[in-house]
Amino acid sequence: MKAVLCTQFGPPAALQLADIEAPRAGPGEALVRIKAVALNFFDTLIIAGKYQHKPPFPFSPGAEFAGVVESVGSGVADVAPGDRVMGYNGWGAARELVAVGVERLVKIPQELDFERAAGLTVTYGTTLYALRERAELKPGESLVVLGASGGTGLASIELGKLLGARVIACASADDKLGFAREHGADETVNYEREDLRDALKRLGGAHGIDVVYDPVGGRYAEPALRSLAWLGRYLVVGFAAGEIPKMPLNLALLKSCDIRGVAWGAWTAREPGKQRGLMADILQWTAAGKLSAHVQAIYPLAEIAAALDVLAARKAMGKLVLRV
Numbered sequence: 001m002k003a004v005l006c007t008q009f010g011p012p013a014a015l016q017l018a019d020i021e022a023p024r025a026g027p028g029e030a031l032v033r034i035k036a037v038a039l040n041f042f043d044t045l046i047i048a049g050k051y052q053h054k055p056p057f058p059f060s061p062g063a064e065f066a067g068v069v070e071s072v073g074s075g076v077a078d079v080a081p082g083d084r085v086m087g088y089n090g091w092g093a094a095r096e097l098v099a100v101g102v103e104r105l106v107k108i109p110q111e112l113d114f115e116r117a118a119g120l121t122v123t124y125g126t127t128l129y130a131l132r133e134r135a136e137l138k139p140g141e142s143l144v145v146l147g148a149s150g151g152t153g154l155a156s157i158e159l160g161k162l163l164g165a166r167v168i169a170c171a172s173a174d175d176k177l178g179f180a181r182e183h184g185a186d187e188t189v190n191y192e193r194e195d196l197r198d199a200l201k202r203l204g205g206a207h208g209i210d211v212v213y214d215p216v217g218g219r220y221a222e223p224a225l226r227s228l229a230w231l232g233r234y235l236v237v238g239f240a241a242g243e244i245p246k247m248p249l250n251l252a253l254l255k256s257c258d259i260r261g262v263a264w265g266a267w268t269a270r271e272p273g274k275q276r277g278l279m280a281d282i283l284q285w286t287a288a289g290k291l292s293a294h295v296q297a298i299y300p301l302a303e304i305a306a307a308l309d310v311l312a313a314r315k316a317m318g319k320l321v322l323r324v
Contacts, residue, residue, distance in 0.1 A: 051108075123151040
């Protein structure tokens with residue numbers, strides 16, 4: 001079978017498309033023929049050796065996928081050959097076949113195409129976990145989204161609106177902010193042209209901002225934290241800017257606000273039942289047209305390097321997907 005392989009840490013151009021032996025489904029596993037793989041910013045970090053997890057060589061990037069079950073191992077009752085499924089495996093999906101534990105799979109409805117289904121697990125799963133489980137976002141609260149045009153940012157806008165929040169989208173360019181407005185953002189801030197702290201102070205008013213969703217980190221983190229209201233919640237989602245910020249903890253003291261980590265991947269391992277319930281909600285909302293699952297571009301498997309270069313340059317608006 002064909003597989004994209006990372007044989008040493010490096011840039012996307014160092015990835016290789018190779019023929020390798022096909023896997024078999026072991027006990028508790030399903031063998032899935034991959035139809036689509038959704039890419040994420042952390043895929044650029046994994047292949048560069050800059051992510052917290054470093055798989056043994058050779059490995060394939062690609063954490064989330066959609067496809068069709070070809071066979072199942074012993075002890076499997078939840079899925080059967082022919083089932084259309086989506087799943088998350090951390091890495092390893094950029095290939096034609098993957099053997100994966102069935103607890104990581106969710107059946108997808110016929111009306112949902114593989115490309116959109118592939119991109120639901122990480123971005124929408126992370127975001128719904130962040131907003132509903134960690135932030136306990138309430139209707140009428142204000143939600144600031146940093147890096148609002150990327151896959152995770154788009155998910156936070158759409159889910160924030162679905163949960164009843166007033167969404168303030170923040171990004172580095174006007175075209176990205178226009179995209180955010182098209183997907184439901186109530187207010188926008190171009191933090192390359194306007195001071196983020198001043199803008200959030202203006203938009204938050206005397207009350208302040210209730211929740212900040214931050215997958216970016218870097219220099220925007222502290223001004224976002226300073227914008228929080230009394231009992232506000234700052235969600236640490238990731239560090240796409242490349243810099244892990246150091247926060248003055250007196251800010252949390254002065255406002256009795258919370259800095260809350262969003263370790264979605266670890267949560268799914270600890271709470272697989274809750275994760276399946278969360279994904280069932282996301283699938284239902286997507287099938288009903290309440291979530292767009294927007295795909296910006298679809299690339300063939302052999303052009304994964306070009307897709308990852310777009311992600312690394314932070315030029316993606318929505319998801320980038322490989323069609324296998």
